[in-house]
Amino acid sequence: MNHVTKTFRSCVSAAALAALSVSAALVPAQAVAAAPDDAKQVEQAVAALRGIGTMKADFVQTDRSGQTVSGVLTMKSPGKIRFQYQPSAKMLIVGDGRALNFIDYEVRQVQRWPIKNSPLGALLDPSRDVAKFGKLIQTGNPGVVSIEVRDRSHPEYGVITLIFTRKASAPGGLELTYWVSLDSQNKRTTISLSNQRYGVPVTDNDFRWNDPRPRNRR
Template identity: 75%
Template sequence: MKNLTQTFRNCVGAAALAALSVPALVPAVPAIAASPAETGRLDQAVTALRGISTMKADFIQTDRKGQTVRGTLTLKRPGRIRFQYEKSAQMLIVGDGKALTLVDYAVDQVQRWPISDSPLGALLDPRRDVAKFGKVLPTGNPDVISVEVRDKSHPEYGVITLIFTRKASAPGGLELTYWVALDSQNQRTTIALSNQRYGVPVTDSDFRWTDPRRKSRR
């Protein structure tokens, strides 16, 4: 359990992507000239993400050593996200649109940092024009779109690659199926989604959490 907890601490920024808080994406002209086809695919991905109002999904998080942990992802626009890990992990990640909070119930600790300072800042910070950081990567499959997102002016934010699969019932006709995050220390984390449910009831209370530090002070 100790090794698993340490793994989470090393890659928590990547996990919290979820990049799904990317509903703040706004179409823009990419920083690097792209072909009309690439620009079109990027616009499709942005439209798909913006089309999500609420979503719940199951996920499997895998680190570079192959260690995995499961959980449930809850999303509500704009910028609210919750990674509820399986009970044995004793971990929780919550994003309120301004900051990411890591709650480690194993050691009664809470870490909180601005989204702009996390590896996911380019995706999660609603104040930033994100689409200009995206670049479409070739996949060899017309039904799969891969978008690499990086902020070259802030390499410390890392790189995230989003993988979309065409699905008629998903917002915008594309479903985000998984993403790979690489932080500035080359720590690789993969989040694979399944059982995505869109437009489900999600309330603000879903993004509340119990502070373990209050218990430890007693």
């Protein structure tokens, strides 16, 4: 097993959680914070995510030991996401709007999390109160907005922090630049985005994948 694959496996749970958090944020929902100014900034962040019809971006995923793996992120509203990792990783994460799929081509295995049963899955349900899980974190920089998402009744789900920078050309004037996930074992994973492209052609075929499992074992 190559070094990149070992690095990827060491943080795959956190990566999957991170993917879920972004997919969740794409689903329309109302967010309300305690302080009026906080409420305004949270609403702006939610509006910015809602404003992403389609997006592609380059990403770099970093684990707590500083090991990295890169790839291309594809998003389509509502709730679809694809992490196309560099070829040497031999892995893929795809959220098709119903479930998140982790495909390991090296060992020919597939793991699938139903969205309704996933960590932070409550965020995907528009009837649920997002304010119960998300809050503004002060950064001291007016050009940066940080939203922390956690379900305090389920600490095993971990914590996701979404970081936006103000950019006039981005949907809603805010651009998602990176997010940090911390799981219940304190494993930290950061995914940084660059070269974000909005409104690019994306079809449902972009969220399909080849199943590596032997046909007679499915």
